[in-house]
Amino acid sequence: xxxxxxxxxxxxxxxxxxxxxxxxxxxxxxxxxxxxxxxxxxxxxxxxxxxxxxxxxxxxxxxxxxxxxxxxxxxxxxxxxxxxxxxxxxxxxxxxxxxxxxxxxxxxxxxxxxxxxxxxxxxxxxxxxxxxxxxxxxxxxxxxxxxxxxxxxxxxxxxxxxxxxxxxxxxxxxxxxxxxxxxxxxxxxxxxxxxxxxxxxxxxxxxxxxxxxxxxxxxxxxxxxxxx
Amino acid sequence: xxxxxxxxxxxxxxxxxxxxxxxxxxxxxxxxxxxxxxxxxxxxxxxxxxxxxxxxxxxxxxxxxxxxxxxxxxxxxxxxxxxxxxxxxxxxxxxxxxxxxxxxxxxxxxxxxxxxxxxxxxxxxxxxxxxxxxxxxxxxxxxxxxxxxxxxxxxxxxxxxxxxxxxxxxxxxxxxxxxxxxxxxxxxxxxxxxxxxxxxxxxxxxxxxxxxxxxxxxxxxxxxxxxx
Numbered sequence: 001x002x003x004x005x006x007x008x009x010x011x012x013x014x015x016x017x018x019x020x021x022x023x024x025x026x027x028x029x030x031x032x033x034x035x036x037x038x039x040x041x042x043x044x045x046x047x048x049x050x051x052x053x054x055x056x057x058x059x060x061x062x063x064x065x066x067x068x069x070x071x072x073x074x075x076x077x078x079x080x081x082x083x084x085x086x087x088x089x090x091x092x093x094x095x096x097x098x099x100x101x102x103x104x105x106x107x108x109x110x111x112x113x114x115x116x117x118x119x120x121x122x123x124x125x126x127x128x129x130x131x132x133x134x135x136x137x138x139x140x141x142x143x144x145x146x147x148x149x150x151x152x153x154x155x156x157x158x159x160x161x162x163x164x165x166x167x168x169x170x171x172x173x174x175x176x177x178x179x180x181x182x183x184x185x186x187x188x189x190x191x192x193x194x195x196x197x198x199x200x201x202x203x204x205x206x207x208x209x210x211x212x213x214x215x216x217x218x219x220x221x222x223x224x225x226x227x228x
Numbered sequence: 229x230x231x232x233x234x235x236x237x238x239x240x241x242x243x244x245x246x247x248x249x250x251x252x253x254x255x256x257x258x259x260x261x262x263x264x265x266x267x268x269x270x271x272x273x274x275x276x277x278x279x280x281x282x283x284x285x286x287x288x289x290x291x292x293x294x295x296x297x298x299x300x301x302x303x304x305x306x307x308x309x310x311x312x313x314x315x316x317x318x319x320x321x322x323x324x325x326x327x328x329x330x331x332x333x334x335x336x337x338x339x340x341x342x343x344x345x346x347x348x349x350x351x352x353x354x355x356x357x358x359x360x361x362x363x364x365x366x367x368x369x370x371x372x373x374x375x376x377x378x379x380x381x382x383x384x385x386x387x388x389x390x391x392x393x394x395x396x397x398x399x400x401x402x403x404x405x406x407x408x409x410x411x412x413x414x415x416x417x418x419x420x421x422x423x424x425x426x427x428x429x430x431x432x433x434x435x436x437x438x439x440x441x442x443x444x445x446x447x448x449x450x451x452x453x454x455x456x
Contacts (some may be wrong), residue, residue, distance in 0.1 A: 119423045119426055121353070125347070189437075191347070194346050194347045198433045201423070201429055201432075202402050205419060215450060222389055223443050224437075
């Protein structure tokens with residue numbers, strides 16, 4: 001697998017826990033990954049950290065670089081947004097021109113601190129719908145990765161978690177499902193962008209379960225085998 | 229296990245697919261089950277059908293009877309509501325006096341036909357919240373069973389599906405988790421009644437997946453093992 005045939009990925013908010021996890025997975029899978037942040041310094045530090053982790057894992061070479069969010073969005077084919085909900089709208093308003101014609105993977109979970117274990121979906125239905133409304137129809141917003149524990153993603157081990165992939169364009173969902181698989185998980189076409197509400201709400205349920213079991217819970221889709 | 233020590237269960241809308249499945253599971257587990265319907269005739273037919281299925285399975289005796297919804301709600305300790313969303317509010321308004329001081333298991337999924345594969349949660353947040361608002365604080369509304377395929381529930385076989393159990397009272401959730409386990413599944417404390425939105429929204433996602441795979445999908449919580 002060479003990076004020539006693969007889309008260039010940017011992760012905005014790529015210095016956070018989930019962004020770090022996705023960057024490690026995709027870099028290790030051979031993708032060119034741009035880590036975006038509000039300042040180039042923070043992005044550079046995240047890249048240095050990623051290179052160190054890859055070296056520890058014996059991964060020979062990775063194609064990773066640091067940029068500010070704006071430059072990262074311009075340089076990439078598929079852009080993943082992993083900023084907190086409170087920064088989602090402002091970040092997308094700012095980057096809207098750079099995202100036209102591209103795929104935006106929205107990982108935003110509309111948590112309302114301090115009650116993050118309580119489902120409090122926004123008036124618009126979901127963070128995914130907010131992203132699609134802000135960006136307009138020329139950006140294919142695909143919602144994904146809300147139910148994956150950053151802890152597990154950051155590790156190099158196997159992942160016992162499925163990913164619900166929602167978005168209004170089937171081809172865009174299919175592209176994202178490839179990235180889910182590259183990160184070591186199964187991805188499912190989970191419907192239009194409205195359905196992002198399910199995965200977003202489920203995050204608060206998983207936080208509730210994590211507290212009880214001191215764990216990093218995820219979900220799996222069962223019952224796919226017709227014969228069972 | 230004798231029925232003397234177990235709560236008496238009523239299933240309102242107990243002639244539908246999901247109600248039928250729950251009635252079979254609980255009757256087989258030794259609970260006294262009242263199948264409620266809008267007419268006694270329909271409830272009687274459901275009871276006759278259940279007895280036939282139990283006989284086929286070689287289950288010696290079950291404690292099942294038929295009643296109209298109102299009488300069923302009055303006679304039972306724990307009442308399960310499995311009517312369509314369009315009948316939820318009117319049914320609960322009518323039965324509100326009979327439900328005071330009891331546990332109401334709300335299985336309602338706020339699907340909006342014909343687009344049942346699209347998440348369209350109600351203004352109140354979830355059907356579970358609607359139930360709690362209508363019934364008031366003296367009824368312990370517990371939301372559960374939205375993600376279990378009726379098809380699998382009706383069968384006698386093992387169930388590869390977990391149940392998210394939401395409600396404002398922990399003791400009531402714990403009672404419902406016992407019933408989840410009696411039906412052959414794992415139940416999880418999934419938070420306050422607001423969190424019912426997660427399970428309700430997930431049903432539309434599972435319908436989406438069912439269409440693609442011609443299956444009856446469910447979910448499992450993963451990552452509970454601290455050591456993994």
